Amino acid sequence: MPELPEVEATCRGLAPVITGKKIAAVHVLRALVTRPQPPARLRKLATGRRIGSIERRGKNILIQLSGGYAIRIHLRMTGSLRANQPISAATRVWFELGRSRSLVFDDPRALGCVHIYSTEDAGRVLADLGPEPLAAEFTRERFLADANRSRQPAKLFLMDQKQVAGLGNIYAAEALFRAGVDPTRPMNRLRWPRLEALHEAIVAVLREAVKSAAVAYSQPGGFQEAEGFHPAVYGRAGQPCIACGRKIRRIEQGGRSTYYCPGCQK
DNA sequence: AGTCACCTGATT
DNA sequence: AATCAGGTGACT
Numbered sequence: 033m034p035e036l037p038e039v040e041a042t043c044r045g046l047a048p049v050i051t052g053k054k055i056a057a058v059h060v061l062r063a064l065v066t067r068p069q070p071p072a073r074l075r076k077l078a079t080g081r082r083i084g085s086i087e088r089r090g091k092n093i094l095i096q097l098s099g100g101y102a103i104r105i106h107l108r109m110t111g112s113l114r115a116n117q118p119i120s121a122a123t124r125v126w127f128e129l130g131r132s133r134s135l136v137f138d139d140p141r142a143l144g145c146v147h148i149y150s151t152e153d154a155g156r157v158l159a160d161l162g163p164e165p166l167a168a169e170f171t172r173e174r175f176l177a178d179a180n181r182s183r184q185p186a187k188l189f190l191m192d193q194k195q196v197a198g199l200g201n202i203y204a205a206e207a208l209f210r211a212g213v214d215p216t217r218p219m220n221r222l223r224w225p226r227l228e229a230l231h232e233a234i235v236a237v238l239r240e241a242v243k244s245a246a247v248a249y250s251q252p253g254g255f256q257e258a259e260g261f262h263p264a265v266y267g268r269a270g271q272p273c274i275a276c277g278r279k280i281r282r283i284e285q286g287g288r289s290t291y292y293c294p295g296c297q298k
Numbered sequence: 299a300g301t302c303a304c305c306t307g308a309t310t
Numbered sequence: 311a312a313t314c315a316g317g318t319g320a321c322t
């Protein structure tokens with residue numbers, strides 16, 4: 033599930049709950065998720081430190097700790113991070129925060145990861161990420177310049193974390209639909225009005241999604257059903273386009289599904 | 299630039 | 311039994 037909006041909602045939801053808490057103990061139930069770092073490293077380096085902040089960078093979660101260390105968590109496809117939840121079969125790592133408080137990383141597929149770095153190393157690890165689409169650095173000018181430099185198909189460009197940080201399969205497809213851009217179109221062949229529309233669509237789609245994700249995250253069950261976000265194209269192959277009525281198509285790009293409207297996206 | 303491997307669970 | 315999944319890094 034998690035793309036930028038869900039990760040953002042996770043951080044916002046957790047910040048007031050875990051900031052300032054001290055990590056009393058670390059339990060790594062699945063060594064897989066700390067790989068290639070040994071689980072003992074996380075245990076040793078995190079235990080006893082205090083949580084200074086929790087922030088998002090792209091789809092990464094960064095938990096800054098006292099003493100110049102940071103935990104980086106990536107939820108990948110099926111990870112989730114919640115406070116004061118009972119551990120389950122899907123729990124891979126959990127942190128005791130004292131007074132029976134906890135921070136629990138669940139991930140049924142175990143594709144996600146939990147690493148600990150010195151603050152400088154954390155910076156290096158995240159250095160390759162492109163601009164934050166919801167920050168001031170994501171200007172039209174920068175987007176235009178980056179687009180002109182790339183021959184990638186538009187959908188793959190949007191999902192490339194080095195180009196824009198945080199978009200995944202759903203919101204990339206939704207932004208392209210909203211801007212009327214053919215997902216297979218090479219980025220450097222897009223011209224100004226369309227490119228500006230795409231820039232705006234990215235920001236608008238993500239802003240809306242962050243709002244509904246924040247609501248969904250505050251629900252007891254997590255993100256699950258309570259979602260207020262209804263995709264216009266994602267997952268709707270064969271169904272009529274909400275704008276023109278033509279059938280939504282599904283194609284494959286980079287080994288993943290792309291959904292788009294052949295009428296609206298040229 | 300394209301394909302695969304990493305994992306597991308849900309759906310066909 | 312086979313296919314699919316909202317992500318990414320390491321291969322060719």
